Amino acid sequence: MTPLLEIRDLWIEGRSDEEWHPIVEGVDLTLGRGEVLGLIGESGAGKSTLGLAAMGYARDGVRISGGSVRFDGMDLLRASTEQKRSLLGRRIAYVAQSAAASFNPAHKLIDQHVEAPVRHGIRDRGESVADAVELYEKLRLPDPDRIGFRYPHQVSGGQLQRMMTAMAMSCRPDLIIFDEPTTALDVTTQIEVLAAIRDIVDQFGTSAIYITHDLAVVAQMADRIKVLLSGREVETAPTREMLTHPREEYTKSLWAVRGFHRPEKPAPAPGDTPILSVEGVTAAYGRQTVLEEISFDIHPGRTVAVVGESGSGKSTTARVITGLLPPRSGTVRFEGEALPAGYRQRGKDQLRQIQMIYQMADTALNPRQSVAQIIGRPVRFYRGLRGRALRARVDELMEQIELDPATFRDRLPGELSGGQKQRVGIARALAAEPRLIICDEVTSALDQIVAEGILRLLARLQDELGLSYMFITHDLATVKAIADEVVVMQSGRVIEQGAKTAMFTPPHHPYTDLLLSSVPEMDPDWLDRLLAERGVEGLGEAATDRM
Amino acid sequence: MRWAAAMRGRSSAARRKVKAARLYSYPHIANLKAIKRVRKCTVLARSGHRGVSGGLGSVIRIVLQRLGFGLLTLLIVSMVIFGAVNLLPGDFAQAVLGQSATPEAVAAIRTQLGLDQPLPIRYVAWLRDAARGDLGVSFAQANFASFTGRVDPSATVLAQIAPRFANTMFLAGVTAVIAVPLAVGLGILAALWRDTAFDKGANIATLSSISSPEFFLAYILILLLAVVNPVLPSLSNIFPGMSFGERLERTLLPALTLTLVVTAHMMRMTRAAILNLMAQPYIEMARLKGMRPFRVIWRHALPNALAPIVNVVALNLAYLVTGVVVVEVVFVYPGIGQLFVDSVKLRDIPVVQACCLIFAAAYILLNLTADILSIVSNPRLRHPK
Numbered sequence: 001m002t003p004l005l006e007i008r009d010l011w012i013e014g015r016s017d018e019e020w021h022p023i024v025e026g027v028d029l030t031l032g033r034g035e036v037l038g039l040i041g042e043s044g045a046g047k048s049t050l051g052l053a054a055m056g057y058a059r060d061g062v063r064i065s066g067g068s069v070r071f072d073g074m075d076l077l078r079a080s081t082e083q084k085r086s087l088l089g090r091r092i093a094y095v096a097q098s099a100a101a102s103f104n105p106a107h108k109l110i111d112q113h114v115e116a117p118v119r120h121g122i123r124d125r126g127e128s129v130a131d132a133v134e135l136y137e138k139l140r141l142p143d144p145d146r147i148g149f150r151y152p153h154q155v156s157g158g159q160l161q162r163m164m165t166a167m168a169m170s171c172r173p174d175l176i177i178f179d180e181p182t183t184a185l186d187v188t189t190q191i192e193v194l195a196a197i198r199d200i201v202d203q204f205g206t207s208a209i210y211i212t213h214d215l216a217v218v219a220q221m222a223d224r225i226k227v228l229l230s231g232r233e234v235e236t237a238p239t240r241e242m243l244t245h246p247r248e249e250y251t252k253s254l255w256a257v258r259g260f261h262r263p264e265k266p267a268p269a270p271g272d273t274p275i276l277s278v279e280g281v282t283a284a285y286g287r288q289t290v291l292e293e294i295s296f297d298i299h300p301g302r303t304v305a306v307v308g309e310s311g312s313g314k315s316t317t318a319r320v321i322t323g324l325l326p327p328r329s330g331t332v333r334f335e336g337e338a339l340p341a342g343y344r345q346r347g348k349d350q351l352r353q354i355q356m357i358y359q360m361a362d363t364a365l366n367p368r369q370s371v372a373q374i375i376g377r378p379v380r381f382y383r384g385l386r387g388r389a390l391r392a393r394v395d396e397l398m399e400q401i402e403l404d405p406a407t408f409r410d411r412l413p414g415e416l417s418g419g420q421k422q423r424v425g426i427a428r429a430l431a432a433e434p435r436l437i438i439c440d441e442v443t444s445a446l447d448q449i450v451a452e453g454i455l456r457l458l459a460r461l462q463d464e465l466g467l468s469y470m471f472i473t474h475d476l477a478t479v480k481a482i483a484d485e486v487v488v489m490q491s492g493r494v495i496e497q498g499a500k501t502a503m504f505t506p507p508h509h510p511y512t513d514l515l516l517s518s519v520p521e522m523d524p525d526w527l528d529r530l531l532a533e534r535g536v537e538g539l540g541e542a543a544t545d546r547m
Numbered sequence: 548m549r550w551a552a553a554m555r556g557r558s559s560a561a562r563r564k565v566k567a568a569r570l571y572s573y574p575h576i577a578n579l580k581a582i583k584r585v586r587k588c589t590v591l592a593r594s595g596h597r598g599v600s601g602g603l604g605s606v607i608r609i610v611l612q613r614l615g616f617g618l619l620t621l622l623i624v625s626m627v628i629f630g631a632v633n634l635l636p637g638d639f640a641q642a643v644l645g646q647s648a649t650p651e652a653v654a655a656i657r658t659q660l661g662l663d664q665p666l667p668i669r670y671v672a673w674l675r676d677a678a679r680g681d682l683g684v685s686f687a688q689a690n691f692a693s694f695t696g697r698v699d700p701s702a703t704v705l706a707q708i709a710p711r712f713a714n715t716m717f718l719a720g721v722t723a724v725i726a727v728p729l730a731v732g733l734g735i736l737a738a739l740w741r742d743t744a745f746d747k748g749a750n751i752a753t754l755s756s757i758s759s760p761e762f763f764l765a766y767i768l769i770l771l772l773a774v775v776n777p778v779l780p781s782l783s784n785i786f787p788g789m790s791f792g793e794r795l796e797r798t799l800l801p802a803l804t805l806t807l808v809v810t811a812h813m814m815r816m817t818r819a820a821i822l823n824l825m826a827q828p829y830i831e832m833a834r835l836k837g838m839r840p841f842r843v844i845w846r847h848a849l850p851n852a853l854a855p856i857v858n859v860v861a862l863n864l865a866y867l868v869t870g871v872v873v874v875e876v877v878f879v880y881p882g883i884g885q886l887f888v889d890s891v892k893l894r895d896i897p898v899v900q901a902c903c904l905i906f907a908a909a910y911i912l913l914n915l916t917a918d919i920l921s922i923v924s925n926p927r928l929r930h931p932k
Contacts, residue, residue: 055835057834057835059831060825084837085839088835089837093836094832096828102828102829102831102832103832104829104833104850104851105851107850115836115838119836119837150930151927154930
């Protein structure tokens with residue numbers, strides 16, 4: 001029998017600066033019927049581009065320049081637009097990374113769901129709606145009869161992601177491309193979506209290409225794994241074989257990333273003044289209370305990780321500490337002295353002591369300013385350096401973040417990679433010579449290898465400069481790697497806090513336990529085991545909890 | 548997509564600025580405040596009105612709030628109008644008496660009209676009457692020789708303005724019925740067939756029509772449709788008692804001229820607003836579901852592009868109500884614009900003030916409607932969590 005999808009020697013180019021650069025260079029890919037192929041690699045490796053090319057589709061500014069993509073015998077690169085259109089949605093479907101952005105905000109979910117079957121003439125509207133309800137039920141969505149009649153903004157992220165999977169299933173396609181479907185979700189939500197996707201793909205015998213940068217996730221989902229690096233294939237092997245015996249150095253390095261582990265520093269002497277104390281802080285946006293009676297301390301030279309799902313109040317806590325959001329009640333003390341609530345009332349020196357690094361280095365850097373300007377601004381503002389002294393200090397900072405001043409001084413953020421941008425963000429925070437740096441999900445948008453580099457850099461800077469970190473993250477692997485203490489937050493409250501080793505040793509608070517057990521492991525049987533332990537019912541409850 | 552391509556890689560703020568500069572560089576849109584509002588609404592529509600808790604109740608609250616702001620704006624504008632009109636050099640008494648203006652006669656007329664009162668007192672009196680629907684008596688129509696305080700009903704400002712205003716609204720209405728569907732339709736097609744000959748042709752045609760002076764367009768249309776092919780009358784002197792068909796026929800030429808003036812802006816905004824969304828993941832999703840290009844634009848892009856389009860349509864409709872003097876003059880169309888200009892010449896202050904107030908009200912009302920429509924077109928507000 002011929003394979004369902006056969007890609008031979010595929011070349012894809014992308015346009016930037018009026019020139020065409022290769023994105024995918026001569027990749028082969030074969031997918032059997034009912035098979036799930038995992039596609040992994042760092043961002044920029046060409047995973048998504050390759051996934052879309054498997055549908056015969058190229059984004060604006062991207063062109064397929066050579067090779068062939070044969071779907072069930074038909075060469076998609078030579079098929080007419082009409083022929084391709086009749087396949088898309090009907091026989092090949094796509095599940096995108098951000099369900100919130102991929103559903104049209106102007107229409108009800110059900111109308112978007114039935115669009116493909118109705119327009120392709122597979123079912124009429126009534127049948128499609130009935131079928132949608134059935135799919136929603138299969139995907140364990142709450143209230144399957146009515147959830148479709150909501151608008152996208154009325155449904156949570158994890159539910160939307162399952163609804164998009166349902167939508168992809170609406171025409172019972174032969175092939176579904178899953179493009180990082182759980183990357184934007186919390187670990188606890190991720191499990192529900194992974195389980196739902198795997199069940200339904202199994203049930204209908206659908207073939208799938210599962211694109212992700214998370215090895216542990218792909219281990220649960222795929223029969224075979226293909227590793228990509230800068231548009232070229234590194235190796236392909238069945239999942240278990242790949243996990244146990246990776247052949248190539250690059251693959252091994254991917255596997256080794258989770259190895260970074262910083263020993264916990266000895267506990268501070270009792271009676272030491274913490275560098276930062278958050279005392280009974282309650283804060284609200286309008287009438288909606290988002291923080292309730294938050295208290296924790298950060299001691300000099302230590303890293304406190306604040307963990308929790310999105311919406312648990314982690315970033316709001318940072319906003320209160322920096323004075324961006326004055327709290328309803330409670331105080332923030334810096335070295336024992338109460339800080340004014342709003343940043344406008346704080347003095348220059350108080351502002352200087354606490355700096356921030358943000359999740360999206362892309363949007364946190366002014367795209368029109370060069371690296372030297374970005375780093376130089378706080379140096380001038382806080383230390384008043386000018387001219388040669390300023391230049392020397394900027395160079396020094398750039399060396400600290402391991403960027404060569406000669407090469408990078410005059411680059412714009414657009415000319416830097418994600419990891420380099422984040423390094424510039426770190427240098428900008430360092431320029432103020434702070435005592436405490438708040439790191440808000442600084443590695444979440446980065447690949448594992450790059451993220452590890454950033455974590456190592458932060459650890460080194462802490463040792464050299466005696467910095468304290470408040471590290472906001474939802475990724476427990478990061479916590480394991482660098483934290484000394486952990487604060488677990490849920491719905492605006494601190495539910496558990498303590499030293500890292502204590503937190504990772506049972507018994508845990510039930511919520512901490514849920515968080516910890518939800519972190520995917522590099523074991524293909526992990527998801528099965530976990531689902532068996534929790535039971536499907538438990539999963540359903542978890543889903544309704546977060547509605 | 549030409550400039551969109553050129554802007555790739557710039558910051559979003561810079562991009563917005565460039566776009567604003569391109570979109571709003573049209574001669575008849577001098578109303579900077581309104582432009583800011585368009586931009587604000589676009590941003591609001593994009594951000595999905597975050598921070599507003601939503602619900603029918605909140606929609607009504609927002610609408611009431613906007614109405615309140617509209618009234619406040621109107622009040623402030625009325626002060627500005629009153630002050631500005633009274634700053635005009637010369638006065639009515641001088642103008643009407645001409646050569647025979649002895650100081651005594653001028654003073655007598657000024658006393659009769661109350662022009663000797665201080666400005667704030669006159670303003671309050673005027674505002675009080677205006678709020679009751681009495682816009683005063685036209686100086687030009689009142690007979691001063693036998694001024695006794697009794698007013699000839701045809702001399703009230705209202706009687707002067709009403710028929711003219713009705714004519715203006717008729718012309719604006721006919722133009723809107725032609726221009727709005729035409730512009731939005733062309734915009735959609737230009738977005739659908741972007742970078743094709745159609746797109747470029749539509750762009751060039753509308754841009755050249757908007758760049759030509761209105762009277763020039765008017766004469767060209769007269770030449771083509773009234774002289775060379777005499778299908779329409781070149782004069783649009785309509786009067787009461789005319790049948791609707793006849794009125795329509797006479798209004799058609801000025802309406803076509805105005806259509807040429809307002810189409811470009813609305814069309815380009817429609818096109819830009821749609822193309823702005825084409826990189827959105829939900830548009831890609833629609834394509835990947837195998838939807839036809841027209842459906843992708845009509846069903847998936849257009850509903851999300853309504854806010855900016857509605858705002859530009861409102862701006863152009865406001866222009867049709869307030870700024871069409873030249874076209875009225877060319878076609879001898881008895882609209883409010885001509886009355887306004889004549890009254891300024893005569894220093895007929897009550898009529899000038901009333902016209903200004905109507906123009907301001909039209910601007911505020913149309914922009915308000917656009918604001919409300921773009922709020923209501925947002926599903927986040929109509930359907931709260």
